[in-house]
Amino acid sequence: MIDFTDQVAIVTGAGRGLGRLYALELARRGASVIVNDLGGTMHGDGSDASIADQVVAEIEGVGGVAVASHVRKAARRSSSWPCIASAGSTPWSVMREFSTAFRSTS
Numbered sequence: 001m002i003d004f005t006d007q008v009a010i011v012t013g014a015g016r017g018l019g020r021l022y023a024l025e026l027a028r029r030g031a032s033v034i035v036n037d038l039g040g041t042m043h044g045d046g047s048d049a050s051i052a053d054q055v056v057a058e059i060e061g062v063g064g065v066a067v068a069s070h071v072r073k074a075a076r077r078s079s080s081w082p083c084i085a086s087a088g089s090t091p092w093s094v095m096r097e098f099s100t101a102f103r104s105t106s
Contacts, residue, residue: 005030010069012036015051023055027064035059036069 009026013019015037027033035055039048052068059066 001029003030008032008034010034010036014055015039020055023066024059027059027062027066032065033059033067034069035066036071038070 004026007030009023009031011019011023011026011033014023014033014035019037023033023035035052037052037055039051040046047070049068049070052070056066056068
């Protein structure tokens with residue numbers, strides 16, 4: 001099993017679906033998780049901060065460390081943090097920025 005102790009992981013779209021599962025699993029493996037989710041509808045409309053907050057509470061409830069993020073661009077650049085972009089409404093331009101940032105650090 002991969003151990004993420006002492007690492008921070010960013011998961012976009014972490015309030016529901018696969019993103020939520022990724023966040024929970026990373027926390028189970030020791031990561032401190034940034035739970036990023038705007039809480040919008042499946043079509044990207046609206047927002048609900050409680051969606052990310054609920055996942056943070058779930059992680060903390062089993063002894064994990066997590067913080068909610070309610071911003072559209074959670075991680076523009078990170079040299080060493082794992083990042084799972086599972087948000088369905090993340091613009092492709094942001095994904096290109098992630099990709100470029102990670103390539104430039106390796």
